[in-house]
Amino acid sequence: MTDATRLRLDVSYDGREFSGWAVQPSRRTVAGVLLEALERLTGAGVPLGLTVAGRTDAGVHATGQVCHIDLPTAVWESLSESLVRRLAGLMPPDARVRSVTPVPSTFDARFSATFRRYEYQVADTVHGPEPLRRYDTIGWMRPLDLTRLREAAAGLVGLHDFAAFCKRKEHATTVRAITRLDWRREPDGVLVATVQADAFCQAMVRSLVGAMLTVGDGRRDPGWPAKLLTLRERSSEVTVAPAHGLTLIAVGYPDEAGYAERADATRRLRV
Structure with missing residues (x-):
């Protein structure tokens, strides 16, 4: 044009x-x-x-x-x-x-883009999410331990092949760099996972959350999600968490002078 x-x-x-x-x-x-x-x-x-x-x-x-x-x-x-x-x-x-x-x-x-940041919200109360939060927060019927969630998250931070957590696309890499993955409990009791990476594969965030939730409720060992990083295909043991708990909250960019350089580098990496 x-x-x-x-x-x-x-x-x-x-x-x-x-x-x-x-x-x-x-x-x-x-x-x-x-x-x-x-x-x-x-x-x-x-x-x-x-x-x-x-x-x-x-x-x-x-x-x-x-x-x-x-x-x-x-x-x-x-x-x-x-x-x-x-x-x-x-x-x-x-x-x-x-x-x-x-x-x-x-x-x-x-x-x-230099990063994408998502948040995933979970209510583990017996009565489930508050009515006004039911559209952006999932209910988890088992109590979740914040310490165990954080331990599971720590093993997933860094540059890894996340094939076990991705829906693979032909000729596309599943290597990603997670720069932030942590959990917090808000004053109202809702648990929030913050996940930030250079980019994500399809269903990757929800798969990571699904794996960590099984650690948080005691069904899996805290080191289990990180052990899946050795796989080179999607793991059938990982449950994808429901979509409505996930929100894209931020996308980061370099200064104007760096737009073209960053775009060229990303294209080379993805191809």
Whole structure:
């Protein structure tokens, strides 16, 4: 596109009624409703190159998702003061564009990212999650030990092949660098796992959480999840935790000068 402006969109959504991020025929997706709203404002086929930081699965939420599009500069200039407000009027209440920011053409929402950070919420109370939290917090009917959860998490931090926890894709690596994996218990009793990595394989976070929960409730040894890192295929012993407990809360990027270099390095690594 000649004379185009690249725009960074910061997006949040309640994933319950979406079949994930990516556009799918005959299915309601986040990208689908976003593109529909954008095209109502700019015209069919005008927004180009919609690219997201991380394709969330069906039922997964986001408070810190990032994507980018390219618009003709003249179109952007005509909408710059009102785009966020006008999108709020066109999009459904379970998806919001919180901000739109012009960025250099070297910015790539997916490949320029330095990390993705997720949180997973679990209520282990006998009565289950509080009613207002039932859509972003799972219930776990066995008591969970915070110390055991933290011990299990410690063995998974670092650069490893997470094949045992991933749905493998042909010609794609399952090697990832987890830079943060910890658990905390909030004042209301809800347990929260924070997981941060350069990138994640499909279902990886929910698989890691599922494995750690069996340690937290005493059914597995704290060292068991780390032992699975020796496997080179998905483990049938790992249960994938439910989607609705997971939220993408942040995506990190380098300074503007580092967008292109980071994107090139990531592409080489993933291929």
